[in-house]
Amino acid sequence: MPSAQLSPIRVGILGLGTVGTGVFHVLRRNQAEISRRAGRDIVVTMVSRRDVAKASEVVAGEAQVLADARAIVDSPDIDIVVELIGGTTLAKSLVLQAIAQGKHVVTANKALLAVHGTEIFAAASARGVVVAFEAAVAGGIPIIKALREGLTANRIQWIAGIINGTTNFILSEMRDKGLDFDVALKDAQRLGYAEADPSFDIEGTDAAHKVTIMSAMAFGVPVQFDKAYIEGITCLSATDIRYAEQLGYRIKLLGITKRTAKGIELRVHPSLVPAKRLIANVEGAMNAVLVQADAVGTTLYYGKGAGSEPTASAVIADLVDITRLHGASPAQRVPHLGFQPHTMDQAMTDLPVLPMSEVLTSYYLRLRVSDEAGVLAKVTGILAGNGISIDAVLQREADEGANQTDLIILTHDCQELLMNETIAQLQGLVTVLAPIVRIRKEELA
Numbered sequence: 001m002p003s004a005q006l007s008p009i010r011v012g013i014l015g016l017g018t019v020g021t022g023v024f025h026v027l028r029r030n031q032a033e034i035s036r037r038a039g040r041d042i043v044v045t046m047v048s049r050r051d052v053a054k055a056s057e058v059v060a061g062e063a064q065v066l067a068d069a070r071a072i073v074d075s076p077d078i079d080i081v082v083e084l085i086g087g088t089t090l091a092k093s094l095v096l097q098a099i100a101q102g103k104h105v106v107t108a109n110k111a112l113l114a115v116h117g118t119e120i121f122a123a124a125s126a127r128g129v130v131v132a133f134e135a136a137v138a139g140g141i142p143i144i145k146a147l148r149e150g151l152t153a154n155r156i157q158w159i160a161g162i163i164n165g166t167t168n169f170i171l172s173e174m175r176d177k178g179l180d181f182d183v184a185l186k187d188a189q190r191l192g193y194a195e196a197d198p199s200f201d202i203e204g205t206d207a208a209h210k211v212t213i214m215s216a217m218a219f220g221v222p223v224q225f226d227k228a229y230i231e232g233i234t235c236l237s238a239t240d241i242r243y244a245e246q247l248g249y250r251i252k253l254l255g256i257t258k259r260t261a262k263g264i265e266l267r268v269h270p271s272l273v274p275a276k277r278l279i280a281n282v283e284g285a286m287n288a289v290l291v292q293a294d295a296v297g298t299t300l301y302y303g304k305g306a307g308s309e310p311t312a313s314a315v316i317a318d319l320v321d322i323t324r325l326h327g328a329s330p331a332q333r334v335p336h337l338g339f340q341p342h343t344m345d346q347a348m349t350d351l352p353v354l355p356m357s358e359v360l361t362s363y364y365l366r367l368r369v370s371d372e373a374g375v376l377a378k379v380t381g382i383l384a385g386n387g388i389s390i391d392a393v394l395q396r397e398a399d400e401g402a403n404q405t406d407l408i409i410l411t412h413d414c415q416e417l418l419m420n421e422t423i424a425q426l427q428g429l430v431t432v433l434a435p436i437v438r439i440r441k442e443e444l445a
């Protein structure tokens with residue numbers, strides 16, 4: 001039995017909250033099977049949490065509990081540090097300190113890697129240790145493994161993912177129950193799907209962190225969160241969700257990254273997606289990532305993107321990977337982002353991240369217009385004049401007594417800059433009575 005021959009790998013968890021507790025419980029519950037897979041036992045020997053009493057309750061005497069995470073990082077009795085503190089300040093300094101101490105790191109911290117990944121991976125490579133992060137993107141879905149290893153033969157063309165469960169839950173509620181955003185958000189908070197301060201989720205920041213990491217892995221470029229275009233779901237209305245549905249679409253918050261001839265698209269925003277696509281039917285807090293690659297075609301990864309044991313599943317997968325390779329030469333390990341680091345700078349020059357104005361996509365437009373002769377002709381005339389091709393038009397009957405109505409237009413692909421100019425022209429028509437609603441559309445074919 002390998003686990004009898006080798007001493008256990010000793011793990012220290014920084015921040016024993018929901019995920020850390022899940023790691024502790026799953027490791028204990030599945031210990032025998034995990035040891036058979038890893039080749040030796042993996043044991044949590046130290047945990048930290050400010051509330052020491054709470055942590056002590058969880059570990060019930062099976063691990064040492066400390067208030068100070070640094071003591072774990074500095075301990076000579078720890079082989080792998082699991083960082084579950086979150087944020088980019090204390091977590092960054094602890095991760096860098098662990099690397100400097102020659103310890104492998106497992107982290108679920110997408111913000112840390114999306115913003116400081118280049119520095120952290122460089123430090124880890126220089127010190128010959130691993131920073132593993134399966135839990136950072138889409139929780140329990142093994143998408144990092146898929147991108148870095150399973151799809152390694154492919155030239156990846158694009159990735160589109162529902163990678164934030166909170167916003168997907170809110171959008172599902174808005175569609176199912178016809179709720180407006182504010183009401184659906186309150187429901188999500190009451191049910192524990194949204195945090196008291198939900199801004200990272202609803203503004204799209206969390207999804208942008210995750211798609212930034214996937215973009216780097218898909219195209220072999222450094223993480224570039226600062227270049228991501230980010231738009232959340234706060235301005236979406238039940239009206240647009242309803243109209244989209246009538247046109248055969250659902251609205252999802254997508255993290256998208258695409259390789260084009262000019263560069264890489266890196267963006268998060270609400271998107272219409274054809275209702276017949278599998279990904280359009282991912283509801284509630286579930287996550288899904290669609291990857292288009294040249295050899296394999298389209299693959300879809302679906303599962304829980306958050307939660308105690310789903311995220312623990314990803315953390316433990318990393319612990320097992322590191323355990324198997326413990327003692328191996330760093331050159332034999334899979335590179336952090338799946339590409340050999342020395343190839344990354346050149347790739348960045350070859351493939352810059354495009355500004356949003358250069359992105360090519362299709363659009364849903366909703367115009368509140370006067371219901372009078374010639375309005376549709378003027379609107380379509382401006383679109384035609386700018387070379388924008390219309391895919392579908394939906395015009396509602398005039399609201400009773402108001403003599404105004406909603407005109408919904410779906411376009412074919414055009415450049416965002418041209419669409420911005422076109423919307424400005426349309427907005428200038430006296431018969432357009434309210435700010436035009438624009439939502440991007442992805443066919444994901």
Ligand code: HSE
Pocket residue numbers: 163164165166167201206305306
């Ligand atoms: N808050 C995230 C979500 C989970 O709602 O999906 C952690 O990234």
